[in-house]
Amino acid sequence: MTFEYSSAPESKAIVTIDPVYKLFIGGKFVAPKGGKTFTTINPATEEVLAKIAYAEKSDVDKAVKAAQEGLKVWSKMAPSERGKYLYRIARIMQERAREFAVLETMDNGKPIRETRDIDIPLSAAHFFYHAGWADKLEHAGVGSNPKPYGVVGQIIPWNFPLLMLAWKVAPALATGNSVVLKPAETTPLTALLFAQVCQQAELPAGVVNIVTGDGATGAAIVNHPGINKIAFTGSTDVGKLIARSVAGTDKGLTLELGGKGANIVFEDAPLDETVEGIVNGIFFNQGHVCCAGSRLLVQENIQDELLEKLKRRMSQIRLGDPLDKNTDIGAINSREQLEKITELAISGDTEGAERFSAACTIPAKGFWYPPTFFTGVTQAHRIAREEIFGPVLSVISFRTPQEAIEKANNTPFGLSAGVWTDKGSRILWTAKHLRAGVIWANTFNKFDPASPFGGYKESGWGREGGRHGLAAYLKGAK
Numbered sequence: 001m002t003f004e005y006s007s008a009p010e011s012k013a014i015v016t017i018d019p020v021y022k023l024f025i026g027g028k029f030v031a032p033k034g035g036k037t038f039t040t041i042n043p044a045t046e047e048v049l050a051k052i053a054y055a056e057k058s059d060v061d062k063a064v065k066a067a068q069e070g071l072k073v074w075s076k077m078a079p080s081e082r083g084k085y086l087y088r089i090a091r092i093m094q095e096r097a098r099e100f101a102v103l104e105t106m107d108n109g110k111p112i113r114e115t116r117d118i119d120i121p122l123s124a125a126h127f128f129y130h131a132g133w134a135d136k137l138e139h140a141g142v143g144s145n146p147k148p149y150g151v152v153g154q155i156i157p158w159n160f161p162l163l164m165l166a167w168k169v170a171p172a173l174a175t176g177n178s179v180v181l182k183p184a185e186t187t188p189l190t191a192l193l194f195a196q197v198c199q200q201a202e203l204p205a206g207v208v209n210i211v212t213g214d215g216a217t218g219a220a221i222v223n224h225p226g227i228n229k230i231a232f233t234g235s236t237d238v239g240k241l242i243a244r245s246v247a248g249t250d251k252g253l254t255l256e257l258g259g260k261g262a263n264i265v266f267e268d269a270p271l272d273e274t275v276e277g278i279v280n281g282i283f284f285n286q287g288h289v290c291c292a293g294s295r296l297l298v299q300e301n302i303q304d305e306l307l308e309k310l311k312r313r314m315s316q317i318r319l320g321d322p323l324d325k326n327t328d329i330g331a332i333n334s335r336e337q338l339e340k341i342t343e344l345a346i347s348g349d350t351e352g353a354e355r356f357s358a359a360c361t362i363p364a365k366g367f368w369y370p371p372t373f374f375t376g377v378t379q380a381h382r383i384a385r386e387e388i389f390g391p392v393l394s395v396i397s398f399r400t401p402q403e404a405i406e407k408a409n410n411t412p413f414g415l416s417a418g419v420w421t422d423k424g425s426r427i428l429w430t431a432k433h434l435r436a437g438v439i440w441a442n443t444f445n446k447f448d449p450a451s452p453f454g455g456y457k458e459s460g461w462g463r464e465g466g467r468h469g470l471a472a473y474l475k476g477a478k
């Protein structure tokens with residue numbers, strides 16, 4: 001006998017989506033000078049959610065001026081008072097958590113289970129954590145008289161819209177900077193709700209400014225002479241462009257870029273737990289995760305057994321309506337991203353790897369990709385080297401620990417890795433030899449505001465979170 005889940009959709013009644021959104025500058029919502037707008041859609045239904053103001057250079061200019069005014073108030077305020085504002089923001093985010101979760105799910109396509117249990121609580125946690133630091137910066141190991149950069153330009157991607165805002169805004173404010181932030185074009189709505197939270201918390205005008213737009217808007221922020229530091233999360237290609245623009249100026253820069261994380265499974269790993277870690281490593285958030293465990297490195301003698309278990313587990317994954325509380329995999333964020341995933345997966349077929357996809361029913365509307373893995377992948381295949389940023393896993397086998405390390409490190413990236421083994425000594429040995437900023441042992445994709453996050457090589461510069469993340473917002477601190 002088979003049991004079926006009934007549908008259990010979260011109600012949309014809690015969110016109010018305005019037909020048109022303006023820019024948030026100097027504590028107020030203001031229309032863009034050129035009057036241009038773009039639309040954001042729900043990628044699960046392709047329905048238009050709202051029109052969003054498009055910020056041009058002159059609007060960015062206005063936001064930077066507002067941030068300079070905000071900075072005068074904010075940087076002179078007693079640090080303990082700044083901390084109170086951060087606490088207030090964190091508390092309001094908690095109070096409005098369901099509203100944020102439903103809105104994020106609608107705008108991004110990710111399952112409500114994740115926005116409700118991960119994105120929103122972690123975003124609030126980042127504000128709580130940094131609220132505590134605001135009046136203790138001289139004890140953070142960043143020098144005895146740490147000073148903010150001034151006006152910080154922050155550009156964030158669409159995969160964790162509110163969480164990436166929190167990773168950037170919370171440390172910037174705790175260290176006394178003011179902010180001009182640009183959310184991604186497909187997911188601006190929770191940043192605009194956050195702007196309302198800033199008003200509700202009575203944050204002084206100009207401390208946080210939110211300008212919506214595309215890459216040109218982002219470039220206007222990067223190149224603005226009134227900006228003192230840039231913090232960027234997104235693709236490695238844009239990160240390289242930004243590094244070039246900022247070179248030779250006295251702007252500070254942190255970059256969180258792509259990844260191709262190795263999830264390494266040794267023969268003594270507990271296989272059932274490992275399967276959960278593999279699923280969480282690559283299918284969490286539709287695989288739109290820079291630190292995803294997108295390369296499974298498995299010791300050859302256990303490969304068949306592990307993949308049989310993985311197939312069985314993948315047959316249980318539920319793909320569909322992101323607002324349904326039973327959904328595991330939601331919609332791919334955009335048509336462009338779906339095309340990129342599809343193209344890279346096809347290169348796997350044509351280069352000779354073997355595809356397995358879970359048998360999911362794909363909804364008629366919206367953008368979807370079934371959880372998939374490829375076996376027979378070699379180091380030369382594009383699916384072993386390029387970031388797919390979707391629910392597609394490349395399985396590569398190894399025989400010895402040395403071979404595992406060589407293959408894991410054979411990538412231009414260096415953001416994350418996982419190690420699965422019964423032996424503590426093997427965890428330590430493996431971690432020591434991996435070139436990755438974050439290494440999980442017998443788990444994957446776990447995040448905490450106190451833990452620094454960042455990469456080596458083409459995965460970026462600098463760290464976010466923890467004491468290391470504070471240093472990135474303080475001039476002269478290392």
Ligand code: NAI
Nearest residue numbers: 156157183184214215218219234235238257258290387389
């Ligand atoms: P993207 O890097 O173009 O976009 C990220 C942010 O940068 C957005 O807010 C965008 O408007 C802004 N931006 C774009 N061009 C800019 C420029 N010249 N100057 C300043 N800001 C600019 O990423 P996109 O196109 O959304 O995704 C492409 C690929 O990048 C994905 O398929 C994925 O592989 C990777 N990616 C990686 C992310 C990560 O967290 N590491 C996040 C998003 C995408």
Ligand code: MG
Nearest residue numbers: 040041107186
């Ligand atoms: Mg959207």
